[in-house]
Structure formats: structure tokens, C-alpha cells
Amino acid sequence: MKNQKKWIQFGLILILFFTIIPLPSIQKYTEANETEVWTEVSSMNHPRKSFQSEMVDGKIYVMGGQSTGDQKIRHSSSEVYDPLTNSWTEISSMNYNRSSFESEVIDGKIYVMGGYSGELTNKLDKSRYVEVYDPLKKSWTVLNSMIKSRSAFDSEVIDGKIYVMGGDLSEDGYSTEVYDPVTNTWSRFSNMNLNKIYTSHVINGKIYVLGYDDSNAERITTLEVYNPRSDTWTSLRDLNKNRRYFSSIVVDGKIYVVGGQEDDYLNYVEVYDPSTNIWTELRPMEEKRSHSQIQEINGKIIVMGGKGYPSHSYLTSTEMYDPNTDNWTQMPSLNNYRYLSESQVLNGSIYIMAGSDFENSVEKIETLPHTPQSVKAQINNVQKIQLTWDVVNNADEYMVKRSNSKDGPYEIIAGNVVENSYVDQNVETGTTYFYIISAVNQIGEGENSNEVTVLNYVPNTISPGLIDEEELVEGTSLTFNWHPMDTQNAFQIQIDNPSNEVVFTSEWINTENSSYSVPENVLERGNVYGWKVRIEDKFSGTSPYSDPRYIKINSLPELMITSHSDNEQVQNNSVSLAWNYSDLDNQEQLAYQVIGSQDNWESWSYNSNEIAPLDKTHTTPSLGNGEWDFGIRVNDGLEWSDWVYLNNILLPSSYEPNDDFTTAFPFTYSSTYSTTISSDSDVDFYQYTASQTGLDELTLQSTIDNHYEVHIFDGNQNLIGTGASLAGKVYYLVEGGQTYYIKIFSRDGSFSEEPYSFIVNPLELNIETQYQYDENGNLRNK
Secondary structure, X not given: OOOOOOEEOOOOOOEEOOEEOOOOOEEEOOHHHXXXXXXXXXXXXXXXXXXXXXXXXXXXXXXXXXXOOXXXXXXXXXXXXXXXXXXXXXXXXXXXXXXXXXXEEEOOEEEEEOOEOOOOOOOOOEEOOEEEEEOOOOEEEEEOOXXXXXXXXXXXXXOOEEEEEOOOOOOOOOOEEEEEOOOOEEEEOOOOOOOEEEEEEEEOOXXXXXXXXXXXXXXXXXXXXXXXXXXXXEEOOOOOOOOEOOEEEEEOOEEEEEOOEOOOEOOOEEEEEOOOOEEEEEOOOOOOEEOOEEEEEOOEEEEEOOEEOOOOEEOOOEEEEEOOOOEEEEEOOOOOOOOOOEEEEEOOEEEEEOOOOOOOOEEEEEOOOOOOOOOEEEEEEOOEEEEEOOOOOOOOEEEXXXXXXXXXXXXXXXXXXXXXXXXXXXXXXXXXXXXXXXXXXXXXXXXXXXXXXXXXXXXXXXXXXXXXXXXXXXXXXXXXXXXXXXXXXXXXXXXXXXOOOEEEEOOOEOOOOOEEEOOOOOOOOOOEEEEEEEEEEOOOOEOOOOOOEEEEEOOOOEEEEOOOOOOOEOOOOOOEEEEEEEOOOOOOOOEEEEEEEOOOOOOOOEEOOOEOOOOOEEEOOOOOOEEEEEEEEEEOOOOEOOOEEEEEEEEOOOOOOOOOHHHOEEOOOOOOEXXXXXXXXXXXXXXXXXXXXXXXXXXXXXXXXXXXXEEEEOOOOOEEEEEEOOOOEEEEEEOOOOEEEEEXXXXXXXXXXXXXXXXXXXXXXXXXXXXXXXXXXXXXEO
């Protein structure tokens, strides 16, 4: 990104006394910065020169001045520029029109003093008037006037007081006075030794003025200093070069003087060091100029416009001086000539306003590099953090700064970064880092970028899912899990489809839990998804998303019953069922289950339980006669299919012959068996195997006129229980795995074509022990 600097060597070889004297080299603005030129912004509402400007709360205020076009007037108007809207707005006019006056800012208020007043044709009408503008009240207030009328003078502020010195006075140009805003009073202080000053500066609470005493035969440009504590002026060292209409500025406590006029325009530059009272000549400017604008940005001196050689022409050229290298650099030229103009530095840009040519136009140059945008931080792995940002066109390099705390303080971890990316390899796992980026060019460092936060941690050991292929998973109501982190404060889940399109993103969920249950209707069977998680720690650091884990939602297996159809009558009480099996995920059938009901699924009369063999057939034991419904489901190793039903299957009463123990008809729990006692000697025997040790319940039902008896026998044909149809229920103890017989017969020889029915179920016992105590708390009974 960094462009190679172009150099233009300006040399002039003069052969004088056989000595070769080289002139200084001038550096051009780099190619990167050639894209940054002076740009026209909104023009002021009034043309003006010899005016004043001040900056308050990020806005530029201009006041007064004069115009020399068709309308030769001296202004009292004022206006303010807002860089956010690029607009000038007229504010209240001053109470007096004025040019060549002075202004200062104290506590956010603008004070204006003196200058030429009245009609423009009367230049000698100097003013004593003072007034103040309050941006909050948007109004001017007249204050006590100065002691003397002044124009073309200088002013400075020390400790909240305004000091004014000299001016274009017909007499007594040495005079000074000071204003106290608290008391609204002016008072004199010691006169200067000079009676013509051009510039002044405050350094360490003292006022330095540059000028000369025109009472001397030779006008020698010199310097003196005022100490407010002792109310004394002290003459200091003369400049190396006499000059008028020069520009000066303070950088790092030293006074730099550039250009000006003597017999001709000058490009001489020198610097004064108050600590040594010495003027030192510096490398001269390329352009000879006077009345130029001068500003400082990041320790660099920018000189703009003015009047120069040849033919007293107005200038557009600008150049920059670097005190560290004693080099001047050509900068882009102004769009318009500027003389008797004003300039301000705002947000790293220089604004230059009005002047003798194009008197209401305003232009700016963004001298400092722009703020890096779109800063991103990404973890390459737990050992590296990759930072990227957009290229800044007017930057030569970048600085990367890091902190372990939000909003700093920051440490510079990399300077001279020439690409718009950087890899931070000095990181620790589980630590949150806060980064900002700044851009740097020849003038200095721009503003810091927005802070980007990264938690140097990638959630791991997450399930379900695989990285390189999908894992077949059960159901659409999944729970995602990952390895917990001690400082986790919140997490967020994202689910993508195979095209990396986001299907679902959760909100940030404030919890230390390391699991998440996917809401319903997010996942669909048969689809492939990639899910990932990122976490936020207690320091607001956000990790990147984990690598996606790929899952495929299992498709339920399917079956189709092939052995029977609905409403079919079968020939015996053992039903042989068969089905076809299919699975979209090519999984084999690993289990099945068959159930049957005789009461429209209010209860199960038959349950095969889950059977592991791969067979796709099943034969029930002998079931009770009557109408049955059957259900079948299959399992693919992950999930059960939906139930597939066979309805209204009619089973016969094919229990005969079952007249003794050897021909007893086998039956199962929970099935209802129904048949008739067909003669006075007819006896029906049944047998079953107890599923568990405990109490079984037999329920016998018949018409009230049929007096049927039931006897219960164990496997050794010992009678263990009796009952009658009118009683309804018989309870008896059984032992799991043993055979038991049921005998049903007419006790009085009666019989009927009306059927009887019975059903056997294991009885669930709830046994509660109660304890009885006497009045002393002793156990009496339980």
C-alpha cells in the first residue's frame, strides 16, 4: 500500500570563487496523498477579507471583514460553519462593523476588539469597541471599550484575561492593555519596546511578540517577551533576517518564522528556542511568500497561499515543513488564490476561507489520514488473531493497538504496517482482546478506528454433528452441546443449510449453560444442516463461530402391511401379520412392535413389546374372538416409525375343544375372550403364563340369568381360587413364569346362546403402611 516517494531535485549550480553551492531539495507529496486535494465546501454567505475566525465546539465562526468587489463594504455580519452538514448559517450581526480587528475565545464565548470601523472609504476610523458573542444565547453583547482605539494589533489570552498590544496607531504604538471578563474592565500594563508588531505567541505563560521599532534608523526585526507576573518586557535576540508581513507559529515550545517581505518576497525560515535565546536558520521554503496562512498539525507546519513573486501575485501553492527532518514537502495547490484569508484546523482537516480572490469561497484538505473503517478480527486458530480493515487512501502505514480492557488503555503492538491487515500471534487462549487501528501519513496519525473485540476462544467439543460429513441424528427437537468456558456469559446459535444460507439465528442468550434446545419447526426431516455456536464472555468479548457441525435429520422409516386388509375376517385366533419396510436413509429395520385393541384404542388388549429380530412378520398368540384393531411400527436404529393400523379384523370363537386341562385354550393378558356354554355339561378350560409374581385379576361377565362359576388352578392343577359371574372379579396370587388354568362352567346346569366374556390383567398394588401411637408416642400398632 505504501507508495514509493517521488523526489524532484531542484538544484542550481553557481560557480563563485570555485565553490559549488547546492540549493535544498524539495519533496513532493506522496502518490497516496495526491488523491487528497483541496476540496471546495459550501461558500460563506458574504465575501470578506481582513476578518476574524474562531472555532467553538467543533464549528467555525467568522465575523466582520470587508469586501472589495462591486460592493465595497465593511461587515458587521457573522456566520457559523457546521462540518457535519457542510453549511454556513448566518447568526446575529455584531453591533459594529469592523475589519483588521482581533478576536479571542474564553469559556466558549467569542470576544472581538477594535479594528477599522465605519465606512470602508474611511480607513483611519479606528475603533475601541469591544463585544462578546455567546453561542448558547446566540447574541452579541457590548462590553466596556478599550482605553485606546486600535487596528492591526495583536492579542493573546493568559489566565482568562485578554492582552492587547500595539496596533496601527498614529502615536504611542508601544501601548498595551488587558481586559478582565470577570470585572468587564480594561487596564494598562507596561509598554512594549517595539511599536510595530506582526505576530505574537504565548509560551509557558509569557507573551512573545515579533516586530520592530520604527523610531530606529534601521528597522531590525526582533523579539521581546512579556512576563505578566512581573509586568516587565525583556528584549530578546534579533532575527537573522529582517522581514515584514511574515507568518509564525509555535511548535513544541519553539517559534517558527516563515517568509515575509524585505526588499523582495522571502522564503527564509528560522526558529527561535526560548531556552537558549537563539535563532537558527532552517531550510527555506520553495515558494517566496508573505501574508500566508500557517497551521500546525501533528508537529508539521503547513503554509498556504499569500502574496509572492513575481509581480506581487496571489498564490495557491501550499507546502509542509517537518521539524524533525528539516525538509519541506510540496502539497496539493489550493483551488483559489488566497490572501488576507483565515484558516482553522478542524477534525484533522485544514479549512481556508475567503481572502482577496474568491472572497466567500471555502476549501479544505484532509491532511491527516482518514479513520480506518470496517475493522474486523478473526481467529485463524487459537494461536493467531487476524485483523483486517479497509484501505485508507491517504495513509502511508498503519498502527495496531491492543488492550485487555474495553476502551483501553491501548498498547501499540505493531507500527509501520503497510498492508491493511495484521496477524497478532502473541495471544493467549481464553483471553479477550480489544483492538483499534489508526492510519499514519507524512503529516501524522489520524483518529483511532472503532474498537473491535475478539475473544480468543473457539467453542469446541460440540455435538451432535461432524466436521467433514453429516451425522444422521434423531428427531427435529435436538439439543446442541459444547464444551463450557469458565467466563462464558452468553451464547448465540446459527444454523445454515448446505448452501451456507442462514436458516435460523438465535438471540444472544444470557446464560452460562453450554447447551441449547432447538425450537420446533426449525429443522425438517431429511434435510442437512450445519450448526455453529459463538460465545460472549463476561468482558463483552465475542468469540468467532465454531466450525460448523453437519447433521442430517433422520427420515422416519415406513412400512406397509401386506398380510391383511381392513374389515377382514380371519380363520383362527392367532393372527399372522406381514409388512414391507422402507427407509430414505437406507437404514435396516432393527426392531418392531405389534399392538392390538378391542375397544377402539381406549386400551391395548395385545402388546408384543419391542422385538429386536429383523423379521418383517409376526404371529400373535391366540387372541380373544371378536373385532380387533392392530397397529405396527418399525425402528431404524434411531427412531420408531409412525404407527400403521389395520382396522376391524374379525377373529372367530375357535376355542373348542377346550373341555379339560390338556385342551385348554391359551390366552394372553388384557385380551377379552368371549364364547358360550352350549350345554349343561359344557366346560371351558383356558391357560396362560403369568408375566410377574403378584396378584392377578380375572373379570368374568355374563347375563344375570346365567350362573357361571370360575375356578383358578395352578400348573399342578391345584385349585387356588374361585368366583362366580355375578361376583364379577376373582383375585389370586401368581408366580411369574408359571402356568395357570381357568375353568368356566355352569354351576346349576343352565346354559345359553348369550356369550360370556372374561379378561385377565396383572393387578398393580399400592400398599400403604399406617402406624398407631399412644398418647406417650409409643407405637401401638401398624
